[in-house]
Every structure is written in structure tokens, then in C-alpha cells.
Amino acid sequence: MTVPVLHVCVTCRAGEALAEDAPTPGRLLHDAVAAHPQAGRVDLREVMCLASCDHGCAAAIHMPGKWRYLLGRLAAPLAGDLLEYAARYAEHPTGTVLPSKRPASLSRMILGRMPS
Template structure:
């Protein structure tokens, strides 16, 4: 079963206006994640707005029949991208989507915003 990383490409961090970058922070994070090799069982997609604006940059880690998570407050770049992909690989390898805290990549700790139970069958 595939674990999906859904990246909000419209996210803007609090200081976005002052920095005036060429692309949104969400686009920058998406580019960073897309530039790395994907682990087996992990797929990527972009969406415009996950409605977590106060937590930008946001991603969702989802898979049918498993716990799903929203993570946010990432600084867009290679370090966050690697941590997101590493966590998604652990999620993909879990029967329930739950990954023990001791296995979490350091780069996702403190970034969890919500957890959603799987939809009923």
C-alpha cells in the first residue's frame, strides 16, 4: 500500500512578505522533497492549500487504512525534506501507520500538528 506525502505548495512562513522570495515556502519545500530519491512505497503530490496557514510549511502523510498525520512548521530545505521522506518510509512500513517515537527522524520531532484515524471501511 502506498504512503502519500501531500505537500502544500501555497504555504508561506510568517516572514514571507519581508523575505519576498521568488516562490512560496511550500513550493521550495516541494522542490526539496522532489529532488531526493523516494523510498519504496512512498509517493508525492502537491496541493494548493492544506488550510494550516499558521503552521506553514505543511505536509500530510497518508495511506488507506492507516493513521494519517499533518506536519507543519518546516523550514523549506534539504534537511526537512530528508526527514519527511524518512518518516514517510517508516509510515509505509507500519501496518497501522503508527511509528514509535524512538524511530522518528529528528527532523520531524516537534512538527506534528494533527493525527487522523483511518476512515471506516
């Protein structure tokens, strides 16, 4: 089964001052998605900076023939909700998942979309 590619920015600091060896919030989000029982809903990949550094942790999702979305305002505790959203994204012919159709915690996460 084809699943969406989910790039998670592992360098996002989400506005936090971190110790030099502390994991970034972006790394924590990536690892929370990777460890989630529903992780198979996405093809998870790492990326370094999606140019959305002022919007919390960031990610991007795409599948052939669907809109590509830039996502923000994310955090590790939202990993399960993000995977639920990815499943809805995969089901929709164009990848459009209205706020009413996704977890309430992700109602403001869309930062932008691009044609595929």
C-alpha cells in the same frame, strides 16, 4: 510496492514576506522532496492550503488502512528526513511513528491525525 501519498502544501509562506515572483517555502519543500534520491518512497502530490498556515510548511500523509497525519513545522532542508519518516510510516501497520522512531528534526511535526 505501495507507498504513502504525501501532499505538500505549495502555498505555505511560513510567515515570510516574499517578493511577488519568489517561490514559497512550501513550493521549495515540495521541489526538494521531488528532487531527493529517495523521492520514490512517496506518491508526491501538490495541494493548496491545508488550513495550517501558522505552523510553517505543511503536508499530509496517508495510506489505506492507516492513520492520516497532518504535518507541520517543515522546511525544504528537512526533505530527506521527511522521506525517512514516510518510509517508517509505510512500514508500520497503523502508520504510527513515535518521535523516538523518526528523525530528531521532525520530533514536533505532527499537528493532528485522522482515521483513514
